[in-house]
Amino acid sequence: MAQTMTVMLYYILFLLLGFGTANVAGAGGGKWQLLQKSIGITAMHMQLLHNDRVVIFDRTDFGLSNLSLPNGQCRNNPKELAVQVDCTAHSVEYDVPSNSFRPLVVQTDVWCSSGATTPDGQLIQTGGFNDGERRIRIFNPCNAGSTECDWQEVDNGLLARRWYATNHRLPDGRQIIIGGRRQFNYEFYPKTANAPNVYSLRFLVETNDLKIENNLYPFVHLNVDGNLFIFANNRAILFDYVNNKVVKTYPTIPGGDPRSYPSTGSSVLLPLRNLQSKAIEAEVLVCGGAPKGSYNQAMSGNFVGALNTCARIKITDPNPQWIVETMPQARVMSDMLLLPNGNVVIINGGAAGTAGWEYGRNPVLNPIIYRPDNPVGARFETQNPSSIPRMYHSTAILLRDGRVLVGGSNPNIYYNFTGVLFPTELSLEAFSPPYLDAQSSTLRPKILSPSSQTKIALGQRFTVQFTLAAALNGSTVAVTMVAPSFTTHSFSMNQRLLVIGGSNVAAAGPSKYVVEAVAPRSGNLAPSGFYLLFVVHQEIPSEGIWVQIA
Ligand SMILES: *[C@@H]1O[C@H](CO)[C@@H](O)[C@H](O)[C@H]1NC(C)=O
Ligand SMILES: *[C@@H]1O[C@H](CO)[C@@H](O)[C@H](O)[C@H]1NC(C)=O
Ligand SMILES: *[C@@H]1O[C@H](CO)[C@@H](O)[C@H](O)[C@H]1NC(C)=O
Numbered sequence: 001m002a003q004t005m006t007v008m009l010y011y012i013l014f015l016l017l018g019f020g021t022a023n024v025a026g027a028g029g030g031k032w033q034l035l036q037k038s039i040g041i042t043a044m045h046m047q048l049l050h051n052d053r054v055v056i057f058d059r060t061d062f063g064l065s066n067l068s069l070p071n072g073q074c075r076n077n078p079k080e081l082a083v084q085v086d087c088t089a090h091s092v093e094y095d096v097p098s099n100s101f102r103p104l105v106v107q108t109d110v111w112c113s114s115g116a117t118t119p120d121g122q123l124i125q126t127g128g129f130n131d132g133e134r135r136i137r138i139f140n141p142c143n144a145g146s147t148e149c150d151w152q153e154v155d156n157g158l159l160a161r162r163w164y165a166t167n168h169r170l171p172d173g174r175q176i177i178i179g180g181r182r183q184f185n186y187e188f189y190p191k192t193a194n195a196p197n198v199y200s201l202r203f204l205v206e207t208n209d210l211k212i213e214n215n216l217y218p219f220v221h222l223n224v225d226g227n228l229f230i231f232a233n234n235r236a237i238l239f240d241y242v243n244n245k246v247v248k249t250y251p252t253i254p255g256g257d258p259r260s261y262p263s264t265g266s267s268v269l270l271p272l273r274n275l276q277s278k279a280i281e282a283e284v285l286v287c288g289g290a291p292k293g294s295y296n297q298a299m300s301g302n303f304v305g306a307l308n309t310c311a312r313i314k315i316t317d318p319n320p321q322w323i324v325e326t327m328p329q330a331r332v333m334s335d336m337l338l339l340p341n342g343n344v345v346i347i348n349g350g351a352a353g354t355a356g357w358e359y360g361r362n363p364v365l366n367p368i369i370y371r372p373d374n375p376v377g378a379r380f381e382t383q384n385p386s387s388i389p390r391m392y393h394s395t396a397i398l399l400r401d402g403r404v405l406v407g408g409s410n411p412n413i414y415y416n417f418t419g420v421l422f423p424t425e426l427s428l429e430a431f432s433p434p435y436l437d438a439q440s441s442t443l444r445p446k447i448l449s450p451s452s453q454t455k456i457a458l459g460q461r462f463t464v465q466f467t468l469a470a471a472l473n474g475s476t477v478a479v480t481m482v483a484p485s486f487t488t489h490s491f492s493m494n495q496r497l498l499v500i501g502g503s504n505v506a507a508a509g510p511s512k513y514v515v516e517a518v519a520p521r522s523g524n525l526a527p528s529g530f531y532l533l534f535v536v537h538q539e540i541p542s543e544g545i546w547v548q549i550a
Contacts, residue, residue, distance in 0.1 A: 040067020043407025
């Protein structure tokens, strides 16, 4: 009897500690930190800039936010749908080092829009809804110490309305804007003499499920050959955007279930390695989503279980095939981010229903780390849970210090904070993956040089100096470069990670080392712009520095 009691007590303790679900990591499973209880708006779209500030915005057409505009300003916009005179902010600039924020002013509706940074680090935001659907908004990052910068808007900057479109930085410094609701086409920013128009993209017609679409916010990755890998619904093409030509058609993901909005899964281009070789390989991973029909089911109150599979494909292969793997949980509306050490974190979302207003259920609070280099069957590691559901309109981005910034969740038509299943969430959290645990601090490299904001040319050889408290494990050093993403609707646009060095490390003094790196040789591998550069040692990344590929 006493023995049974003891076993039961242990079992209860086990559940209380959160070890109740299969495959859960306890210590070593990452940590959550509440950064801000409220930033006054909901983090529906996020972009980290090279001054370590994050531009965040939600939308203007659904009522008053919880943050006033500065200096008693109000927007008086007769075209606005909800409140014509609105003295609240719908965008903020969040400063990572000081954990503080300030309101910014958007003039028109930025809801469900897209963006990318330019080679010199401006944020170009494109489109939105209503009066904002053809706007281009430029955010020029503030200089250090300044809080003067704000949005500038260009009316009719786009030729087509862009609502739920995807952007990608291009090797020549432009960006491409693909699709959006009822837009089966693409255009560029800025416009050039040889590409001034809108160009049709039949693939978006072919992947458009009647009424439900299932192909919005397509997953776009720049392939190493300069063509774009475009995934929508349940399949992908390799697309030559210069000649408007499909170069390759990839097979449908086995099972055929959709992975794009509103059956929202997510996708990353896996780390690019061996950049000096003639035939660089590239792989894409797509995870989660919702079975066909889930959106209609959710509309009638039936929340179908999300997909629990990922599909991985070598997009450079002459005969590419999807390989399907099973996640520890089913997930829809999860974000996927490349971590500095080349692993992928899958975070946020729910286990049932779909994207779209109030159509998601069963929040998934545990992130997963996916180790792309492990054998199939040993790639997923469940992490410690947050306590805050992050449903529709939630986001996550990588920060320079290796943490993941998490925010948003606004599955209601207004800023409803009570009386709804998932109240609008104004908080910001940070998830610290296990590599940030204090016990790894002696293994963590610290970069001495180059200095932050260094310009590096394509193909340039350079060295990175770092210190390390523990003995060097020379076979485990890597220099990586990560492009910061524009994240919204569970997709991180422009995200890519390149392994640019590590094999050649030498001692340079007590606890001091120097490692060789070679910047990618082509803009097809790394479009010019700002990247975070890390030194990784035994999977533990340094704090990043900013470098500008010019
Ligand atoms: C919004 O602001 C009001 C007034 O300042 C405050 O009482 C309320 O708690 C805030 N709501 C949230 C969710 O932060
Ligand atoms: C949500 O907020 C809007 C606007 O404030 C209000 O009209 C609506 O009744 C709210 N819904 C619920 C369920 O509280
Ligand atoms: C060096 O790292 C490798 C790979 O992680 C590991 O197998 C090996 O045990 C490490 N060696 C030492 C001395 O820590």
